[in-house]
Amino acid sequence: MAKVGYIFMADGYDAIETDKQWMKDFGCCRIVEEKAANEKMRPDWKQLLMTLERGDVLVLSKISNALRGVRELSVFLELCRIKVVRIISIHDKLDSKDEVFPTLSTEAMLNIIGGLPSEVAVLRKNNTHVERLQQVKSKTKATKSRQEREMTIVNMYNGGHSIDDIWHISGFRSRSSVFRILNKHGITLNRGPHSGPIRKKGESKNESNEE
Template identity: 60%
Template sequence: MAKIGYIMAAAHYDKLEEDRQWMQEYGCVKIVEENDADEKSRPLWKQLMIALERGDELVISKFSNALRGARELAMFLEFCRVKVIRVISIHDRIDSNNELFPETKPSDVLLMIGSLPDEALVLRKASEHVSKLQERMIVQLPPVSTAKERRMDREKTVINLYAAGHPIDDIWKASGFHSRSSVFRILNKYGIKLNRGKHSGPIKKKGERKNSQDKKVEDNQ
Protein backbone atom coordinates (compact mmCIF):
# COMPACT_ATOMS: atom_id res chain seq x y z
CA MET A 1 0.00 0.00 0.00
CA ALA A 2 1.22 3.49 -0.85
CA LYS A 3 0.22 6.94 0.32
CA ILE A 4 -0.08 9.42 -2.53
CA GLY A 5 -1.01 13.10 -2.43
CA TYR A 6 -2.71 15.22 -5.06
CA ILE A 7 -2.93 19.02 -5.23
CA MET A 8 -4.39 21.31 -7.86
CA ALA A 9 -1.66 23.97 -7.61
CA ALA A 10 -3.78 26.93 -8.70
CA ALA A 11 -2.02 30.31 -8.80
CA HIS A 12 -4.45 31.82 -6.29
CA TYR A 13 -4.36 28.83 -3.91
CA ASP A 14 -2.62 30.06 -0.75
CA LYS A 15 -2.47 26.73 1.12
CA LEU A 16 -0.16 24.93 -1.29
CA GLU A 17 2.86 24.82 1.02
CA GLU A 18 0.67 23.94 4.01
CA ASP A 19 -0.93 21.01 2.14
CA ARG A 20 2.40 19.82 0.82
CA GLN A 21 3.83 19.75 4.34
CA TRP A 22 0.75 17.92 5.70
CA MET A 23 1.10 15.23 3.04
CA GLN A 24 4.82 14.83 3.64
CA GLU A 25 4.33 14.48 7.39
CA TYR A 26 1.56 11.96 6.81
CA GLY A 27 4.00 9.86 4.82
CA CYS A 28 3.03 10.36 1.18
CA VAL A 29 5.67 8.77 -1.03
CA LYS A 30 4.55 10.91 -3.97
CA ILE A 31 2.79 14.27 -4.21
CA VAL A 32 1.24 15.03 -7.58
CA GLU A 33 0.85 18.75 -8.27
CA GLU A 34 -1.39 19.61 -11.21
CA ASN A 35 -0.79 22.93 -12.97
CA ASP A 36 -3.88 25.14 -12.99
CA ALA A 37 -3.38 25.62 -16.73
CA ASP A 38 -4.45 21.96 -17.02
CA GLU A 39 -7.51 22.39 -14.78
CA LYS A 40 -9.84 21.31 -17.57
CA SER A 41 -8.02 18.23 -18.90
CA ARG A 42 -6.25 17.19 -15.65
CA PRO A 43 -3.77 14.79 -17.25
CA LEU A 44 -1.91 14.09 -13.98
CA TRP A 45 -5.14 13.26 -12.16
CA LYS A 46 -6.06 10.77 -14.89
CA GLN A 47 -2.61 9.20 -14.72
CA LEU A 48 -2.93 8.96 -10.95
CA MET A 49 -6.27 7.16 -11.21
CA ILE A 50 -4.62 4.59 -13.47
CA ALA A 51 -1.58 4.20 -11.18
CA LEU A 52 -3.52 3.66 -7.95
CA GLU A 53 -3.59 0.08 -6.77
CA ARG A 54 -5.78 -1.84 -4.37
CA GLY A 55 -5.30 -0.69 -0.77
CA ASP A 56 -3.53 2.59 -1.59
CA GLU A 57 -4.30 5.80 0.28
CA LEU A 58 -5.07 9.00 -1.61
CA VAL A 59 -4.66 12.33 0.19
CA ILE A 60 -6.22 15.39 -1.48
CA SER A 61 -6.34 19.03 -0.41
CA LYS A 62 -10.09 19.21 -0.85
CA PHE A 63 -12.69 17.36 -2.90
CA SER A 64 -13.38 20.51 -4.95
CA ASN A 65 -9.63 20.75 -5.60
CA ALA A 66 -9.63 17.30 -7.19
CA LEU A 67 -13.10 16.82 -8.69
CA ARG A 68 -15.19 19.05 -10.96
CA GLY A 69 -18.68 18.17 -9.77
CA ALA A 70 -21.08 15.78 -8.04
CA ARG A 71 -21.14 13.41 -11.03
CA GLU A 72 -17.36 13.00 -10.95
CA LEU A 73 -17.56 12.57 -7.17
CA ALA A 74 -19.98 9.66 -7.52
CA MET A 75 -17.78 7.93 -10.11
CA PHE A 76 -14.67 8.55 -8.00
CA LEU A 77 -16.23 7.11 -4.84
CA GLU A 78 -17.34 4.01 -6.73
CA PHE A 79 -13.82 3.62 -8.11
CA CYS A 80 -12.36 3.89 -4.60
CA ARG A 81 -14.91 1.39 -3.24
CA VAL A 82 -14.02 -1.20 -5.86
CA LYS A 83 -10.25 -0.74 -5.41
CA VAL A 84 -10.49 -0.31 -1.63
CA ILE A 85 -8.76 3.08 -1.83
CA ARG A 86 -8.72 5.10 1.37
CA VAL A 87 -9.48 8.79 0.70
CA ILE A 88 -8.41 11.59 3.00
CA SER A 89 -9.46 15.19 2.32
CA ILE A 90 -7.43 17.61 4.43
CA HIS A 91 -9.63 20.71 4.41
CA ASP A 92 -12.96 18.88 4.20
CA ARG A 93 -11.69 16.92 7.22
CA ILE A 94 -12.98 13.66 5.82
CA ASP A 95 -11.35 10.22 6.14
CA SER A 96 -13.12 7.32 4.45
CA ASN A 97 -11.69 4.99 7.13
CA ASN A 98 -13.15 7.12 9.94
CA GLU A 99 -9.80 7.27 11.74
CA LEU A 100 -8.79 10.89 11.26
CA PHE A 101 -11.06 13.86 11.99
CA PRO A 102 -13.39 12.15 14.50
CA GLU A 103 -15.23 15.45 14.99
CA THR A 104 -16.57 15.42 11.39
CA LYS A 105 -20.32 14.77 11.29
CA PRO A 106 -22.53 13.39 8.48
CA SER A 107 -23.89 16.92 8.04
CA ASP A 108 -20.35 18.11 7.21
CA VAL A 109 -20.06 15.46 4.51
CA LEU A 110 -23.44 16.41 3.05
CA LEU A 111 -22.40 20.06 3.08
CA MET A 112 -19.24 19.18 1.15
CA ILE A 113 -21.26 17.31 -1.47
CA GLY A 114 -23.76 20.14 -1.82
CA SER A 115 -21.12 22.86 -2.18
CA LEU A 116 -18.83 20.85 -4.48
CA PRO A 117 -20.24 22.14 -7.81
CA ASP A 118 -19.98 25.79 -6.74
CA GLU A 119 -16.46 25.43 -5.32
CA ALA A 120 -15.29 23.57 -8.41
CA LEU A 121 -16.77 26.31 -10.61
CA VAL A 122 -14.93 28.99 -8.64
CA LEU A 123 -11.66 27.11 -9.12
CA ARG A 124 -12.33 26.68 -12.82
CA LYS A 125 -13.12 30.37 -13.38
CA ALA A 126 -10.06 31.45 -11.39
CA SER A 127 -7.82 29.19 -13.49
CA GLU A 128 -9.35 30.50 -16.72
CA HIS A 129 -8.84 34.08 -15.53
CA VAL A 130 -5.14 33.44 -14.83
CA SER A 131 -4.70 31.86 -18.26
CA LYS A 132 -6.31 34.84 -20.00
CA LEU A 133 -4.15 37.28 -18.07
CA GLN A 134 -1.02 35.37 -19.06
CA GLU A 135 -2.07 35.42 -22.72
CA ARG A 136 -2.69 39.18 -22.62
CA MET A 137 0.33 40.04 -20.53
CA ILE A 138 2.25 42.93 -22.06
CA VAL A 139 5.95 42.30 -22.36
CA GLN A 140 7.66 44.79 -20.09
CA LEU A 141 10.72 46.64 -21.30
CA PRO A 142 13.90 46.36 -19.26
CA PRO A 143 14.41 49.18 -16.77
CA VAL A 144 16.07 52.29 -18.14
CA SER A 145 19.66 52.62 -17.02
CA THR A 146 20.54 55.37 -14.60
CA ALA A 147 22.02 58.70 -15.71
CA LYS A 148 25.42 57.64 -14.37
CA GLU A 149 25.34 54.39 -16.36
CA ARG A 150 24.33 56.22 -19.53
CA ARG A 151 27.18 58.70 -19.05
CA MET A 152 29.68 55.89 -18.51
CA ASP A 153 28.46 54.10 -21.64
CA ARG A 154 28.88 57.30 -23.68
CA GLU A 155 32.39 57.85 -22.36
CA LYS A 156 33.35 54.25 -23.14
CA THR A 157 32.04 54.74 -26.67
CA VAL A 158 34.25 57.79 -27.18
CA ILE A 159 37.38 56.07 -25.84
CA ASN A 160 36.83 52.83 -27.77
CA LEU A 161 36.15 54.58 -31.05
CA TYR A 162 39.21 56.76 -30.68
CA ALA A 163 41.37 53.74 -29.81
CA ALA A 164 39.99 52.01 -32.93
CA GLY A 165 41.24 54.87 -35.10
CA HIS A 166 37.99 56.63 -35.99
CA PRO A 167 38.11 60.35 -36.88
CA ILE A 168 37.06 62.87 -34.25
CA ASP A 169 34.02 63.95 -36.29
CA ASP A 170 32.77 60.36 -36.55
CA ILE A 171 33.25 59.85 -32.81
CA TRP A 172 31.40 63.08 -32.13
CA LYS A 173 28.40 61.97 -34.20
CA ALA A 174 28.34 58.50 -32.66
CA SER A 175 28.58 59.83 -29.10
CA GLY A 176 25.54 62.08 -29.36
CA PHE A 177 27.32 65.06 -27.80
CA HIS A 178 26.29 68.55 -28.93
CA SER A 179 29.85 69.71 -29.57
CA ARG A 180 33.22 68.28 -30.59
CA SER A 181 34.78 69.76 -27.47
CA SER A 182 32.90 67.20 -25.39
CA VAL A 183 34.81 64.44 -27.18
CA PHE A 184 38.13 66.06 -26.31
CA ARG A 185 36.94 66.57 -22.74
CA ILE A 186 36.31 62.82 -22.36
CA LEU A 187 39.66 61.92 -23.90
CA ASN A 188 41.39 64.37 -21.59
CA LYS A 189 39.48 63.04 -18.57
CA TYR A 190 40.94 59.58 -19.11
CA GLY A 191 44.41 60.77 -20.09
CA ILE A 192 44.15 59.66 -23.71
CA LYS A 193 47.04 60.99 -25.82
CA LEU A 194 45.93 62.38 -29.20
CA ASN A 195 47.71 60.70 -32.06
CA ARG A 196 46.18 61.80 -35.35
CA GLY A 197 46.44 64.84 -37.63
CA LYS A 198 46.69 68.24 -36.03
CA HIS A 199 45.31 66.69 -32.85
CA SER A 200 48.50 65.11 -31.53
CA GLY A 201 50.20 64.95 -28.16
CA PRO A 202 48.64 65.44 -24.75
CA ILE A 203 45.51 67.55 -24.55
CA LYS A 204 46.34 70.93 -23.08
CA LYS A 205 44.14 72.98 -20.85
CA LYS A 206 42.78 76.30 -22.06
CA GLY A 207 45.42 78.36 -20.21
CA GLU A 208 48.22 76.15 -21.48
CA ARG A 209 46.99 76.48 -25.06
CA LYS A 210 46.94 80.28 -24.78
CA ASN A 211 50.50 80.41 -23.38
CA SER A 212 51.66 78.11 -26.17
CA GLN A 213 50.07 80.34 -28.81
CA ASP A 214 51.67 83.48 -27.25
CA LYS A 215 55.05 81.76 -27.27
CA LYS A 216 54.67 80.96 -30.98
CA VAL A 217 53.85 84.58 -31.71
CA GLU A 218 56.98 85.72 -29.81
CA ASP A 219 59.14 83.23 -31.69
CA ASN A 220 57.87 84.49 -35.03
CA GLN A 221 58.61 88.14 -34.20
Protein backbone atom coordinates in the same frame (compact mmCIF):
# COMPACT_ATOMS: atom_id res chain seq x y z
CA MET B 1 -0.31 -0.27 0.68
CA ALA B 2 0.99 3.13 -0.46
CA LYS B 3 0.14 6.65 0.60
CA VAL B 4 -0.14 9.09 -2.31
CA GLY B 5 -0.98 12.79 -2.28
CA TYR B 6 -2.59 14.91 -4.98
CA ILE B 7 -2.61 18.70 -5.29
CA PHE B 8 -4.07 20.73 -8.12
CA MET B 9 -1.80 23.79 -8.39
CA ALA B 10 -4.66 26.26 -8.74
CA ASP B 11 -3.71 29.88 -9.32
CA GLY B 12 -4.25 31.87 -6.16
CA TYR B 13 -4.36 28.81 -3.90
CA ASP B 14 -2.03 29.79 -1.06
CA ALA B 15 -2.01 26.57 0.98
CA ILE B 16 0.00 24.46 -1.47
CA GLU B 17 3.21 24.32 0.59
CA THR B 18 1.28 23.67 3.81
CA ASP B 19 -0.65 20.82 2.16
CA LYS B 20 2.53 19.30 0.73
CA GLN B 21 4.15 19.35 4.14
CA TRP B 22 1.06 17.73 5.70
CA MET B 23 1.23 14.95 3.11
CA LYS B 24 4.94 14.42 3.71
CA ASP B 25 4.44 14.28 7.47
CA PHE B 26 1.64 11.75 6.95
CA GLY B 27 4.04 9.54 5.03
CA CYS B 28 3.05 10.02 1.38
CA CYS B 29 5.65 8.33 -0.81
CA ARG B 30 4.57 10.44 -3.78
CA ILE B 31 2.85 13.79 -4.19
CA VAL B 32 1.31 14.48 -7.60
CA GLU B 33 1.23 18.17 -8.49
CA GLU B 34 -1.16 18.96 -11.35
CA LYS B 35 -0.36 22.16 -13.25
CA ALA B 36 -3.06 24.82 -13.48
CA ALA B 37 -2.80 24.73 -17.28
CA ASN B 38 -4.20 21.16 -17.16
CA GLU B 39 -7.39 22.17 -15.35
CA LYS B 40 -9.70 20.74 -18.02
CA MET B 41 -8.04 17.42 -18.84
CA ARG B 42 -6.28 16.63 -15.53
CA PRO B 43 -3.93 14.00 -17.11
CA ASP B 44 -1.90 13.51 -13.91
CA TRP B 45 -5.07 12.93 -11.87
CA LYS B 46 -6.38 10.37 -14.34
CA GLN B 47 -3.05 8.56 -14.41
CA LEU B 48 -2.94 8.54 -10.60
CA LEU B 49 -6.39 6.94 -10.38
CA MET B 50 -5.33 4.20 -12.79
CA THR B 51 -2.22 3.38 -10.74
CA LEU B 52 -4.01 3.09 -7.39
CA GLU B 53 -3.97 -0.42 -5.97
CA ARG B 54 -6.08 -2.18 -3.41
CA GLY B 55 -5.60 -0.75 0.07
CA ASP B 56 -3.80 2.45 -1.00
CA VAL B 57 -4.38 5.75 0.78
CA LEU B 58 -5.15 8.83 -1.33
CA VAL B 59 -4.61 12.20 0.34
CA LEU B 60 -6.25 15.28 -1.20
CA SER B 61 -5.94 18.94 -0.33
CA LYS B 62 -9.70 19.24 -0.71
CA ILE B 63 -12.37 17.33 -2.60
CA SER B 64 -13.04 20.35 -4.85
CA ASN B 65 -9.30 20.65 -5.54
CA ALA B 66 -9.27 17.23 -7.19
CA LEU B 67 -12.73 16.73 -8.68
CA ARG B 68 -14.53 18.93 -11.21
CA GLY B 69 -18.13 18.10 -10.35
CA VAL B 70 -20.63 15.80 -8.66
CA ARG B 71 -20.57 13.30 -11.54
CA GLU B 72 -16.80 12.89 -11.18
CA LEU B 73 -17.27 12.53 -7.43
CA SER B 74 -19.67 9.64 -7.96
CA VAL B 75 -17.27 7.80 -10.29
CA PHE B 76 -14.36 8.51 -7.94
CA LEU B 77 -16.17 7.11 -4.89
CA GLU B 78 -17.16 3.98 -6.79
CA LEU B 79 -13.56 3.44 -7.89
CA CYS B 80 -12.33 3.84 -4.33
CA ARG B 81 -14.99 1.42 -3.10
CA ILE B 82 -13.96 -1.24 -5.60
CA LYS B 83 -10.24 -0.84 -4.92
CA VAL B 84 -10.76 -0.32 -1.18
CA VAL B 85 -8.85 2.96 -1.32
CA ARG B 86 -8.86 5.09 1.80
CA ILE B 87 -9.68 8.76 1.15
CA ILE B 88 -8.31 11.62 3.22
CA SER B 89 -9.20 15.24 2.46
CA ILE B 90 -7.17 17.67 4.54
CA HIS B 91 -9.34 20.80 4.43
CA ASP B 92 -12.63 18.92 4.41
CA LYS B 93 -11.48 17.15 7.61
CA LEU B 94 -12.49 13.87 6.01
CA ASP B 95 -11.03 10.42 6.56
CA SER B 96 -12.96 7.46 5.20
CA LYS B 97 -11.57 5.33 8.08
CA ASP B 98 -12.35 7.99 10.72
CA GLU B 99 -8.83 7.83 12.18
CA VAL B 100 -7.05 11.08 11.29
CA PHE B 101 -10.20 13.16 11.62
CA PRO B 102 -13.34 12.46 13.66
CA THR B 103 -16.38 11.06 11.91
CA LEU B 104 -18.11 13.66 9.76
CA SER B 105 -21.72 14.34 10.53
CA THR B 106 -24.31 13.75 7.84
CA GLU B 107 -24.80 17.52 7.60
CA ALA B 108 -21.07 18.14 7.06
CA MET B 109 -20.89 15.45 4.38
CA LEU B 110 -23.91 16.86 2.55
CA ASN B 111 -22.37 20.33 2.71
CA ILE B 112 -19.20 19.01 1.04
CA ILE B 113 -21.19 17.40 -1.76
CA GLY B 114 -23.62 20.30 -2.13
CA GLY B 115 -20.87 22.92 -2.17
CA LEU B 116 -18.73 21.09 -4.73
CA PRO B 117 -20.18 22.74 -7.87
CA SER B 118 -19.82 26.28 -6.51
CA GLU B 119 -16.27 25.67 -5.23
CA VAL B 120 -15.21 24.21 -8.57
CA ALA B 121 -16.79 27.17 -10.38
CA VAL B 122 -14.77 29.61 -8.25
CA LEU B 123 -11.56 27.67 -8.96
CA ARG B 124 -12.20 27.73 -12.72
CA LYS B 125 -13.05 31.44 -12.62
CA ASN B 126 -9.79 32.21 -10.81
CA ASN B 127 -7.77 30.20 -13.32
CA THR B 128 -9.48 31.89 -16.25
CA HIS B 129 -8.86 35.31 -14.72
CA VAL B 130 -5.14 34.59 -14.26
CA GLU B 131 -4.85 33.25 -17.83
CA ARG B 132 -6.42 36.45 -19.20
CA LEU B 133 -4.06 38.62 -17.16
CA GLN B 134 -1.09 36.61 -18.44
CA GLN B 135 -2.29 37.07 -22.03
CA VAL B 136 -2.64 40.82 -21.49
CA LYS B 137 0.86 40.92 -20.00
CA SER B 138 2.23 39.04 -22.99
CA LYS B 139 0.53 41.39 -25.46
CA THR B 140 1.75 44.43 -23.50
CA LYS B 141 5.30 43.09 -23.58
CA ALA B 142 5.10 42.53 -27.35
CA THR B 143 3.72 46.06 -27.87
CA LYS B 144 6.48 47.54 -25.74
CA SER B 145 9.12 45.62 -27.69
CA ARG B 146 7.66 46.90 -30.97
CA GLN B 147 7.64 50.47 -29.71
CA GLU B 148 11.24 50.20 -28.53
CA ARG B 149 12.34 48.97 -31.95
CA GLU B 150 10.54 51.82 -33.67
CA MET B 151 12.17 54.40 -31.39
CA THR B 152 15.57 52.83 -32.04
CA ILE B 153 15.02 53.34 -35.77
CA VAL B 154 13.93 56.94 -35.27
CA ASN B 155 16.84 57.75 -32.95
CA MET B 156 19.38 56.16 -35.28
CA TYR B 157 18.05 58.12 -38.25
CA ASN B 158 18.08 61.37 -36.31
CA GLY B 159 21.59 60.51 -35.17
CA GLY B 160 22.85 60.42 -38.75
CA HIS B 161 23.05 56.67 -39.32
CA SER B 162 22.59 55.40 -42.86
CA ILE B 163 19.44 53.61 -43.92
CA ASP B 164 21.42 50.43 -44.53
CA ASP B 165 22.87 50.51 -41.01
CA ILE B 166 19.41 51.06 -39.53
CA TRP B 167 17.94 48.32 -41.69
CA HIS B 168 20.49 45.72 -40.55
CA ILE B 169 19.97 46.62 -36.90
CA SER B 170 16.15 46.68 -37.14
CA GLY B 171 15.72 43.05 -38.10
CA PHE B 172 13.24 43.88 -40.86
CA ARG B 173 13.41 41.87 -44.08
CA SER B 174 12.66 44.92 -46.19
CA ARG B 175 14.27 48.36 -46.20
CA SER B 176 10.86 49.83 -47.00
CA SER B 177 9.75 48.85 -43.48
CA VAL B 178 12.36 51.24 -42.07
CA PHE B 179 10.90 54.07 -44.15
CA ARG B 180 7.41 53.06 -43.02
CA ILE B 181 8.42 53.51 -39.38
CA LEU B 182 10.09 56.86 -40.09
CA ASN B 183 7.01 58.11 -41.96
CA LYS B 184 4.78 56.83 -39.14
CA HIS B 185 6.64 59.00 -36.62
CA GLY B 186 6.62 62.04 -38.88
CA ILE B 187 10.36 62.05 -39.53
CA THR B 188 11.47 64.25 -42.45
CA LEU B 189 13.55 62.12 -44.79
CA ASN B 190 16.75 64.00 -45.53
CA ARG B 191 19.02 61.35 -47.01
CA GLY B 192 19.68 62.70 -50.49
CA PRO B 193 16.87 63.61 -52.87
CA HIS B 194 14.54 60.86 -51.65
CA SER B 195 11.31 61.75 -49.89
CA GLY B 196 10.08 58.20 -49.46
CA PRO B 197 11.22 54.57 -49.38
CA ILE B 198 14.29 53.78 -51.46
CA ARG B 199 13.56 50.55 -53.28
CA LYS B 200 16.22 48.06 -54.19
CA LYS B 201 16.53 47.02 -57.83
CA GLY B 202 13.71 44.65 -58.66
CA GLU B 203 11.73 45.52 -55.54
CA SER B 204 8.12 46.34 -56.42
CA LYS B 205 6.53 49.59 -55.31
CA ASN B 206 3.70 47.82 -53.53
CA GLU B 207 5.89 45.36 -51.75
CA SER B 208 4.36 44.44 -48.41
CA ASN B 209 6.09 45.77 -45.34
CA GLU B 210 6.74 42.45 -43.67
CA GLU B 211 8.85 42.15 -40.56
